[in-house]
Amino acid sequence: ARAWPDKPEQAEYLGNAAFHRLFLAPRQLKPLLVVKGSGIDWFSVSADWEQEGLKLTAADLQRLAAATSRFVKLPDAGWVELDTLAVQDAHEAMADLGVDELSAVPQKIGLEQAAHLDESGLKRFADSPEAKVLRQKLANFEGIPTVALPQSIKADLRPYQKDGFDFLCHLTEMRLGGILADDMGLGKTLQTLSWLAWLKGRNGRRPKPALVICPASVLHNWRREAERFTPHLDVLVLQSGAARHNLRKQIPRHDLIVTNYALLRRDLEDLQKFPFxxxxxxxxxxIKNPTAQVTQSVKQLPADQRLALTGTPLENRLMDLWSITDFIQPGYLGTQEHFSQTYEPRAEGPDAVDAQRIARRRLSAKLRPLLLRRLKQQVAKDLPDRIEIRRDCELGEAQRKLYLAELRRSREQVLQTVAEKGLAKSKIHVLAALTRLRQICCHPQLVGNDSLSGKTDTLFELLEPLLEEGQKVLIFSQFVQMLRLLETECRTRQISTHMLTGETKERQVVVQNFQEDGNAAVFLLSLRAAGTGLNLTNASYVVLYDPWWNPAVEAQAIDRSHRIGQTRTVNAYRLIAPGTVEEKIWELQQRKAQAIADVLGEEGFAKSLSQTDLEYLFAED
Incomplete structure (x- = not known):
């Protein structure tokens, strides 16, 4: 084919029918995309391959469906030349609808799959009465139906959250699983709880419970959010400890069951006994690894519907997405082998880039009915200036043992001191004991113990996706030694790190270095040293590693990022170890917010304590 244009002009050329068709009277074969018919919420489309005098069999059409090269040998019709530009254009058009090939067999497609097509997209289809009907339907298509929020929901959903709720309800009506892949901090939990409230009302008097599986760090967040936004839902939390074995008997009497991934592997057989x-x-x-035990376990749970929540549906490779999709809608993307061949083509040469681009478009369109993702910048107008989120940090096993031993020792010592001197004269002893317990919650190394820290693990779980996005993060702690431990760990992980404490001499230079750092970066800040006088508006994520005695000081820390000049929503995370003095101090803060509003630091906190508060803080529960 490359030499043919250079042939001698004077010679006479003879050949068989295929040679004649390819070279003597060349006619390129190209596909015609045809709308074949439609229903209320669907239409069908196929690729017609026609060339005068050429009869194509079913085997020929099947071979053409995936063909992209210029010359193709068909099983029955022999060699043909394709109009490669027309073929590529047709592949792109079908990819936009989520269709894998240029099939001659009509493919049925949901109307929402074509809702994004503009006039140039519609022109790719042959003009026909059916195509005109499709144009009219798309003009009248209003998208996913809106659903009235249940009156039992105690929250005002932002516009994009209401859209997310409608999307989840639509999935239920269509009997599909789904992926809600909104950015971190956009309220996936609230949207899901609203949907569960609707689901309970829809399923009548005997609704089945729903099961949430989550990391241990957000286990109790689900309970708290449900109590706040959907208090009519009865929530049962199954956490580590022997008590959960008896609690499982109560599953049918609750609306929402919450457990974590680690426990699921142990409890799978028992959970399989309940319909969800x-x-x-x-x-x-x-569950991004298809062969991991946790992935295999979740797929064995019986459920009417499956939903995946993630801010990072694609972390390292496309197969992550296959694994999650195969959980929510088994078989939807085919086998792993089919997925790799279809959406990760190994094409080489000049066509490779186009093949990969079309494959990505095809995958994006294929997932459109099941996946909803909104980024912060897309919904910025609906967001508040500041979002505050509590993240629970479970202590490691050795860390918890150390904590409990210190709690028992401190309790005995503090209560004896109070009995002898009275509460007013014992505040130094109370604060010293509480500080030591809080240090253990932060990291056992702060009290000279070599155990690992569950809180530090949770922090880096939180940081990983943020840094991958290129974000800058402020991390506050009142313990300078803790900041140094984090600095060492950040360096080990090759994270760009800056630090400011009371010992820092050139404060403004350090701040400027962070502000001008072109990489994703972490700024470690001492709560006392950095609480005032700094403006760090190029970071929109703040982590309070350990809770301070007074909420006003925490608010000042968050304000380092949330200042005039900040154009993005600030997301502030409070890391709290549940079942420890950290959580109890936080709960007392909520109750006594007014009492200590005008007094900063530990002195104000200590002054506000009663004997009952003291008993509560040092109780072993």
């Missing part, structure tokens, strides 16, 4: 209305995976990237 929905199984919901929070932080669904936990």
């Amino acid at each position: 209305s929905a199984v919901i995976l929070d932080e669904a990237q936990f």
Whole structure:
């Protein structure tokens, strides 16, 4: 074919029918995309391959469906030349609809799959009465139906959150699983709880419970959010400890069951005995490995519907997405082998880039009915200036043992001191004991113990996706030694790190270095040293590693980022170890907010304590 244009002009050329068709009277074969018919919410489309005098068999059409090269040998018709530009254009058009090939067999497609097509997109289809009907339907198509929010929901959903709720309800009506892949901090939990409230009302008097599987760090967040936004839902939390074995008997009497990924592997056989209305995976990237035990376990849970929540549906490779999709809608993307061949083509040469681009478009369109993702910048107008989120940090096993031993020792010592001197004269002893317990919650190394820290692990779980996005993060702690431990760990992980404490001499230079750092970076800040006088508006994420005695000081820390000049929503995370003095101090803060509003630091906190508060802080529960 390359030499043919250079042939001698004077010679006479003879050949068989195929040679004649390819070279003597060349006619390129090209596909015609045809709308074949439509229904209320669907239409069908196929690729017609026609060339005068050429009869194509079913085997020929099947071979053409995936063909992209210029010359193709068909099983029955022999060699043909394709109009490669027309073929590529047709592949792109079908990819936009989520169709894998240029099939001659009509492919049925949901109307929402074509809702994004503009006039140039519609022109790719042959003009026909059916195509005109499709144009009219698309003009009248209003998208996913809106659903009235249940009156039992105690929250005002932002516009994009209401859209997310409608999307989840639509999935239920279509009997599909789904992936809610909104950016971190956009309220996936609230949208899901609203949907579960609707699901309970829809399923009548005997609704099945729903099961949420999440990381241990957000286990109790689900309970708290449900109590706040959907208090009519009865929530049962199954956490580590022997008590959960008896609690499982109560599953049918609750609306929402919450457990974590680590326990699921142990409890799978028991959980399989219960029918669930929905199984919901929070932080669904936990099942990104198709062969992992946790992935195999979640697929064995019986449920009417499956939902995955994740801010990072694609972490390292496309197969992550296959694994999550195969959980929510088994078989939807085919086998792993089919997925790799279709969406990760190994094409080489000049056509490779186009093949990969079309494959990505095809995958994006294929997932459109099941996946909803909104980025912060897309919904910025609906967001508040500041979002504050509590993140629970479970202590490691050795860390918890150390904590409990210190709690018992401190309790005995503090209560004896109070009995002898009275509460007013014992505040130094009380604060010293509380500080030591809080240090253990931060990291056992702060009290000279070599155990690992569950809180530090949770921090880096939180940081990983933020840094991958290129974000800058402020991390506050009141313990300078803790900041140094974090600095060492950040350096080990090759994270760009800056630090400011009371010992820092050139404060403004350090701040400027952070502000001008072109990489994703972490700024470690001492709560006392950096609480005032700094403006760090190029970071929109703040982590309070350990809770301070007074909420006003924490608010000042968050304000380092949330200042005039900040154009993005500030997301502030409070890391709290549940079941420890950290959580109890936080709860007392909520109750006594007014009492200590005008007094900063530990002195104000200590002055506000009663004997009952003291008993509560040092209780072993």
